[in-house]
Amino acid sequence: MSARTYQVVTYGCQMNVHDSERLSGLLEDAGYVKADQDGSPDVVVFNTCAVRENADNRLYGNLGRLAPVKARQAGMQIAVGGCLAQKDRDTIVRKAPWVDVVFGTHNIGHLPALLERARVESEAQVEILESLETFPSTLPTRRESAYAAWVAISVGCNNTCTFCIVPALRGKEKDRRPGDILAEVEALVAEGVIEVTLLGQNVNAYGSDIGDREAFSKLLRASGRIDGLERVRFTSPHPRDFTDDVIAAMAETPTVMHQLHMPLQSGSDTVLRAMRRSYRQDRYLGIIEKVRAAMPDAAISTDIIVGFPGETEEDFEQTLHVVREARFAQAFTFQYSKRPGTPAAEMDGQIPKEVVQARYERLVALQEEISWEENKKQVGRTLEVLVAEGEGRKDDRTDRLSGRAPDNRLVHFTRPTEPVRPGDMVSVEISYAAPHHLLAEGPALAVRRTRAGDAWEKRQAAPAAKPAGVMLGLPGIGAPAPLPAAPAGGCGCD
Known part of the structure; x- marks a missing residue:
């Protein structure tokens, strides 16, 4: 049979x-x-x-x-x-x-x-x-990518956000031992992986279960010392747990990418309090300021919920204010969705659908404008792109390839004359910017064949x-290829 x-x-x-x-x-x-x-x-x-x-x-x-x-x-x-x-x-x-x-x-x-x-x-x-x-990382795995991988460092969440049901379903946070995480990363690198994304429901709370407040920054630095690993990312952190030692680790570890996805959810202190988010607007913008001071080239993205119960026009204007101040490279925006079993579902002041829709459209329009302006700053820069599989849906028709820059921006570029495989690195000069991607229309400046490309080629032969x-709803932030691009969206629970 x-x-x-x-x-x-x-x-x-x-x-x-x-x-x-x-x-x-x-x-x-x-x-x-x-x-x-x-x-x-x-x-x-x-x-x-x-x-x-x-x-x-x-x-x-x-x-x-x-x-x-x-x-x-x-x-x-x-x-x-x-x-x-x-x-x-x-x-x-x-x-x-x-x-x-x-x-x-x-x-x-x-x-x-x-x-x-x-x-x-x-x-x-x-x-x-x-x-x-059983911690999931002990189970057999069929990795979808030969060159980029998720590595779970914890499961569960200790937060009690009123809009989120995930902690009730995933349980309290449980951290893996650092040695087990690093051993998994080393094994992946030995198989050809050159990019890993450290993953947790609240990734920078790592250490709370093992009693070490600086465990996450130590893990970033230790991952960065693994020979053969070229890019380290993480998602998604919580502003409450975002500490200066993490910023220092990002800035001082060459293989930790200058890319940060940090959920905002709302710019209004009143709404943040109702959401039971343990930070306020000043704290959030203060983190952004520190990140940019340490890494001026950092690309920062976020999640935002529009129309949370009780949100007034003034509250929404505060969200728009934070978006203007933070100048996110990208924002995954959501209309509030009432979920049975969450405190927010029973709150007074549920916002009419037409009001939520109008605010959502205003937010999306503002963020599109900012994303485009921020992407235009990349024109003329030379970027080393990790060639991806499945990122460019029009690549076959346009004779282009696609991949991710170090800051995770999506780049479409002219196919080099020499053979290039997913997992290889191609240096290109950016000639055009759109709100959601960059374009390099000239010839490739350099092609670097990698162990990851070898691993992809070996997989294709079998x-x-x-x-x-x-x-x-899979966000593009830190998402290892070859998962296909998806519309803006994410769990919104970080």
């Missing part, structure tokens, strides 16, 4: 994307084979998000479309995991009784066994644990299926 095939569909934040790599690794370790994009998989796994309402709608819509497919395909199984599964539990099987397995955020390692149990017993298996059983798509 041929091996059973699988597909993993991911919704939500970077943590979910990384968890999906673990799910793929678990399935392949159990003998499954990744389905070709044109085929019909034997197992479809939805790794879900619970932060925004359209994630629910997207899931149930896709489950509905799969029902007749499953009815026609003998032996097909459907599994639902992640944050929405942790929250809704039996609701998923009630709404979609054709689902075979429901599992939560704390027991992704059980997926192969749950699938087999559902097959043998011919009934749905629902298993939700209330606390983390039979392999194409990467799974990300269905909703």
